[in-house]
Amino acid sequence: xxESKVIxxxxxxxxxxxxxxxxxxxxxxxxxxxxxxxxxxxxxxAAGGHVLSLDVADEASMTAAVDEILAREGRxxxxxxxxxxxxxxAVEDVPIDxxxxxxxxxxxxxxxxxxxxxxxxxxxxxxxIINISSMGAVIYTPLGAWYHATKxxxxxxxxxxxLETAPFGIDVVIVxxxxxxxxxxxxxxxxxxxxxxxxxxxxxxxGIARTAAPGQGSxxxxxxxxxxxxxxxxxxxxxxxxGQYGRLLVFLRRALPDRLFDKLVARFAx
Numbered sequence: 001x002x003e004s005k006v007i008x009x010x011x012x013x014x015x016x017x018x019x020x021x022x023x024x025x026x027x028x029x030x031x032x033x034x035x036x037x038x039x040x041x042x043x044x045x046a047a048g049g050h051v052l053s054l055d056v057a058d059e060a061s062m063t064a065a066v067d068e069i070l071a072r073e074g075r076x077x078x079x080x081x082x083x084x085x086x087x088x089x090a091v092e093d094v095p096i097d098x099x100x101x102x103x104x105x106x107x108x109x110x111x112x113x114x115x116x117x118x119x120x121x122x123x124x125x126x127x128x129i130i131n132i133s134s135m136g137a138v139i140y141t142p143l144g145a146w147y148h149a150t151k152x153x154x155x156x157x158x159x160x161x162x163l164e165t166a167p168f169g170i171d172v173v174i175v176x177x178x179x180x181x182x183x184x185x186x187x188x189x190x191x192x193x194x195x196x197x198x199x200x201x202x203x204x205x206x207g208i209a210r211t212a213a214p215g216q217g218s219x220x221x222x223x224x225x226x227x228x229x230x231x232x233x234x235x236x237x238x239x240x241x242x243g244q245y246g247r248l249l250v251f252l253r254r255a256l257p258d259r260l261f262d263k264l265v266a267r268f269a270x
Contacts, residue, residue, distance in 0.1 A: 005231065006030045006073045008065070010056055010113060011083030013040040015182030016132065019224035020080060025049040027228055032069055035083070056083045056109030057101070066116040075124055078231055079117045081110040082132045086147040088188050088208070089195025099146045106150035111157060118165070125169040130230055131158045132223075133176045135246045139253045139261075142269055143192050143201065143208050162238060173230045174239045178246025179217035188212045208269050218243040 007024050011017040012033030018041065021033040025047045033044040034054035041051045052068065055061040069076055084106040087098050114129055121127030136144070137151035155174055162172035189209040196205040222242050230236040241247050253261055 004028050004030060005077035006032075006069065006075055007078040007080065007231065008032045008034060008069060008076055008113075008117070009080040009082060010034050010054060010109075011132075012044065012051075013037050015184075016177065016180060016220045016223045016227075017080070017082040018044070019220035020082065020227045021049055022047055023221070023224040023228045024231065027232070029078075029231070030073060032065075034065055054083075056113060057104045059112070062109070062112055062116060066113075070120060076117045076120055077124075077126065078128045078130065079113060080130045080132070080227060081113055083109060084132065084150070086144070086184065086188060086191070088143050088147060088191040090143055090201040090204070091145045093196045093199070093201065094146060102146045103150055103153070106147075107153045107157065110154060114161065118170070121165075121170050122168045127165075127170040128173060128231060128236065129161070129165070129170065130173045130175055130227060133158070133174050135176055135178050135241070135243075135249055137176060138250045139265070141208070141265060142204055143196060171236050172238070173236050175223060175226055175230065176239060176241050176246065176250075177218075177223045178241070178243030178249070180220055180223060180243050181217040182220055185212040185216055204269075211269055216244070 007029050009017050009021045009031065012021045013035035021031050021044045025031045025044065031049040032052050033041045033049055034052040035041060036055050038051050038053050045051050052065045054065045087094060087102045110131060131154055133154050134151045136148045137155045140148050158172050158174050165172055189212040192205045192208045196202065226240045226242045230240060241250065252264065
């Protein structure tokens with residue numbers, strides 16, 4: 001069995017975060033699942049893990065969560081930055097405050113959690129930071145500018161961080177899921193209709209909503225397995241890709257000229 005590690009998973013109330021926390025508990029690690037709502041994480045506690053209230057857009061909440069783990073365990077070996085969400089709608093239609101909130105959670109919350117765990121990891125000369133990105137950091141879709149922008153930013157941030165932390169024995173890993181069945185599509189369809197269902201982008205919004213059918217994509221357990229492998233690896237990869245369409249669409253994005261990929265995405269998006 002691999003050495004037990006103290007692991008903090010953000011956004012653990014559903015989807016990938018919940019599946020990852022349960023998988024890591026099963027692997028014998030000391031796991032803290034964290035999210036704004038603790039009730040949906042009851043299964044983590046039942047499996048032998050721990051549950052924390054955490055809002056990655058609130059400084060006091062983030063600091064308190066890290067301090068609590070350090071007080072109880074003395075260290076944090078792995079941070080899984082999974083908390084995030086998507087804002088969909090035409091750039092013209094999405095209020096700029098909503099866009100700022102998107103960055104606050106998906107990028108700045110991730111960055112602040114990283115800042116809070118780094119001093120301890122440097123002191124122990126070891127640690128792993130796993131940032132959950134998306135195939136959306138490489139590809140793009142209409143009406144998804146703000147979401148894709150945050151994922152592009154997460155990957156740029158992670159690449160720079162990897163160089164900074166390597167001399168201290170700290171690994172930085174990007175996990176980039178493809179299409180995962182987490183309820184994302186249902187929410188996306190509702191969002192895009194609310195933001196851009198009327199007006200000049202209505203036809204485009206209707207197409208996106210039609211293609212965002214619930215129940216599509218790989219199960220969250222596919223990504224949980226990848227996260228568990230990265231945690232267990234003595235020298236993890238810098239990037240892992242898994243999940244429906246993930247590798248294929250990234251390959252096509254890199255292989256095709258921009259205009260041709262634009263046409264492919266427009267057709268796929270309806």
